[in-house]
Every structure is written in structure tokens, then in C-alpha cells.
Amino acid sequence: GAGVSQSPSNKVTEKGKDVELRCDPISGHTALYWYRQSLGQGLEFLIYFQGNSAPDKSGLPSDRFSAERTGGSVSTLTIQRTQQEDSAVYLCASSLVQISGNTIYFGEGSWLTVV
Amino acid sequence: GENVEQHPSTLSVQEGDSAVIKCTYSDSASNYFPWYKQELGKGPQLIIDIRSNVGEKKDQRIAVTLNKTAKHFSLHITETQPEDSAVYFCAATGYSTLTFGKGTMLLVSP
Secondary structure, eight states: OOSOEEEOSEEEEOTTOOEEEEEEOOTTOOEEEEEEEOTTOOEEEEEEEETTEEEEOTTOOSTTEEEEEOTTSOEEEEEOSOOGGGOEEEEEEEESSSOTTOOOEEOOOEEEEEO | OOOEEEEOSEEEEETTOOEEEEEEESOTTOOEEEEEEEOTTSOOEEEEEEETTOSEEEETTEEEEEETTTTEEEEEEOSOOGGGOEEEEEEEBSSSSOEEOOOEEEEEEO
16 A cells, blocks of 8 residues: 555544554555554554564563564554553554664554543 | 653744754664654654764755764754644664654744
């Protein structure tokens, strides 16, 4: 596609429910990243994929968070038993390959509100 | 790991003035320093980047400088315009992922 596509763009969920956020990277990009941005805050790294494998999961805040990537393309970030502190914008990004200095392109984000 | 500090957190200027945003980083192995602009309700967009083998880079009204010895880099915007109003993030990486500063909200008044 022309850019990184994320869905849903907005999601309101009840505390305790599970949510799935989807990311479709730029066609041909092998590296995919998930970041979280809380209101008025910077971007917090969650996880990145090179192909279908995730060499770095160090940013996942708890075991309620998981992510997978299939076919080297689409990725899904799953948050189980959502809590109010999970409310944030979840940003996906991709780059051609995972090399320092390779331009990283962001999607528009999925705005998650847990009530 | 890498730690990036960004200042100021907010910056208000008059249209036509210059704006400077500064960042410091901790990991001497970092070698790539991009700057992103984020408008309200949108994802961050890359506006300029610099690699460690270069001290300065310019693109029209935007320039970035890098001082590897002091481990700091800066974004300079000249002749600011109201459409430059946004949140700007600096970032640094030498390994797998970008570490971001906390952002600077730039407000350009007409």
C-alpha cells in the first residue's frame, strides 16, 4: 500500500475486555514496529519484527500484551483484560529492512480508550 | 539502553522568527538521528535526519546539527510559518529501534 495502515482508528472498550489492533505495513517492508503514545507523552517502544520473528519484545509492558506477524506482512497487537492505563494511541511503523539509519514510516495510529 | 532528552517542552514564536529544539543522547554508539513532526490526530512524519558521519544537514527552512563529542543534536527552523505548529520529536538509534525524546510543542503565532 501507499503507507502504513492501521485499524481500527478509534476503539472504545470496557475494562477487562480484550482488544486487537491491526497494522498493514508498506508493501515490501520487512521490519515492523509497535510504539505506544500516552496523552502528551513521547513514543514508547513496545516490540519490533524482522520478517515474522520478534527479536526485541523488551518494551511490552506486561504479559497482557502480545503481538504476532504472519506472512511477513500484517501484524496484530493484542491486549488482554484491558485496564484504564492501557488508554493510549498505538502507533505502528515499518521500514524496508531493520538497519540503523533506515527510514521508519509511521501509520496514523489506533486510539484506544478503556472505560 | 539509549536515553534521549529533549528541550524545550513547549516553544512559542512569532511568524517569521527562528525556532531551535535541542536533544541530547546517552549512547555513544548511536549513529542515526531523525526528527519527526506530529500534527494533531496524525502519526509522526519524518522531516529530516542526520547520520553520524555528517555535522550538519539542511533542507530548505529546516536544518539539523550534530555534535558527536558532546552527544547532542539540534533542529533549526527558520522563517517559521503557522503551519509549522506541531509537536516535534527527536530520536536516536544505533541498534534495533528508535528511542524518542518526549517532544516539543511548537506554536507559531501569525
